[in-house]
Amino acid sequence: MTERIDGHTLLIGLMAYPIRHSMSPTMHNNAFAKLGLNYAYLAFEVGNDQLPAAIQAIRTLDMRGSNISMPNKQKVIPLLDKLDPAAEMIGAVNTVVNDKGILTGYTTDGLGFMKSLDDEGLNIRGQKMTLAGAGGAGTAIAVQAALDGVSDLSIFNRHDAEWDNAVRNVKLINERTNCRATLHALEDRDDFKAEIQDSAIYTDATGVGMKPLENETLVTDPTWFRKDQIVFDTVYAPRTTKLMKVAQAAGVTQVFNGLGMMLEQGAAAFKLWTGEEMPVDYIRHILFDEDA
Known part of the structure; x- marks a missing residue:
């Protein structure tokens, strides 16, 4: 990780509460490293009360975006600029993408x-x-x-x-x-x-x-x-x-x-942020020993 982080590294977050149990940081950071992409993914324990300031921080810090999980999937919607059609219909967001200060919400499940x-x-x-x-x-x-x-x-x-x-x-x-x-x-x-x-x-x-x-x-x-x-x-x-x-x-x-679904929803968010395909088979091997 330290070999990849420099002055050009872009931050991606995960905002939820509780969230320390999440496998998403392991998933995404290993995928970034495998592809040589200059991103870092961190989990932040953010509940409804802290969410407005946290979403504003995406703009302020020029983060590439963030995953959003419970209890914030519905509460985040009024804080965003645009919604993907599926996210609008579902009424929930699990992925935010920052394009030059314009925040768009998606759902990748x-x-x-x-x-x-x-x-x-x-x-x-x-x-x-x-x-x-x-x-x-x-x-x-x-x-x-x-x-x-x-x-x-x-x-x-x-x-x-x-x-x-x-x-x-x-x-x-x-x-x-x-x-x-x-x-x-x-x-x-x-x-x-x-x-x-x-x-x-x-x-x-x-x-x-x-x-x-x-x-x-x-x-x-x-x-x-x-x-x-x-x-x-x-x-x-x-x-x-x-x-x-x-x-x-x-x-x-x-x-x-649901293992394939879990990996592919993460891969869909990964592509929204990076434009690249997540190495799903490589990540599957890291997260889930198929012989377990």
Whole structure:
């Protein structure tokens, strides 16, 4: 690191609270070093109260930009100059780019999802997806998939705090994209099964399958899946989730966790800042021993 930093080094931040656990500094700084790029990435514990001053610091210090995580993803929007169309629709920002004092907000979670499928040679454009979850990850995936050309999207959510967000997502997708989105109650198991079986891909964007729910899954019956489907769980710890095991028991061969999505959302932000492609395979090896 010290060999790379000089008077021309540009700073990129990560603003969230808490944030000391983040793998993003390791990801980005190793990618900068690998490509010989003169950037440094640091994590800053910034909450809502400190956010206005922190965003102004991006301009004042001529930082190249910053990642934004909870609890700041919505609060940052009024502090920016422009929003990417996906970020505007989603109503959240996870990446800020500074172009000569003009700050633009983007969201890369949905980009990461779509790119991770592309990496596997899978194209869901023009096809139907059933998606469980309408929180941050689910919203980003739904909007980006619709913008990228998924033809039909069946969104399932419980009647909980995220239901109103799911209603909003469906309305915006139908108004602003060519995708036909419908909202369904996750409590209706027969409807859930029917929509999954009618889809090219089933994506779980809930926290089910992640600690402390690592032994749970929304789909428990392997007969709900076809062998030619794609099953995608946004959870990546544990590496093989309960949902993935159910899909594998059904003979589904295209079964994925969220590791690729996590890396590719970081890579999308990396390209926005640097114009370069992140060496994803190299970073995957550093962050996640594939034999672990």
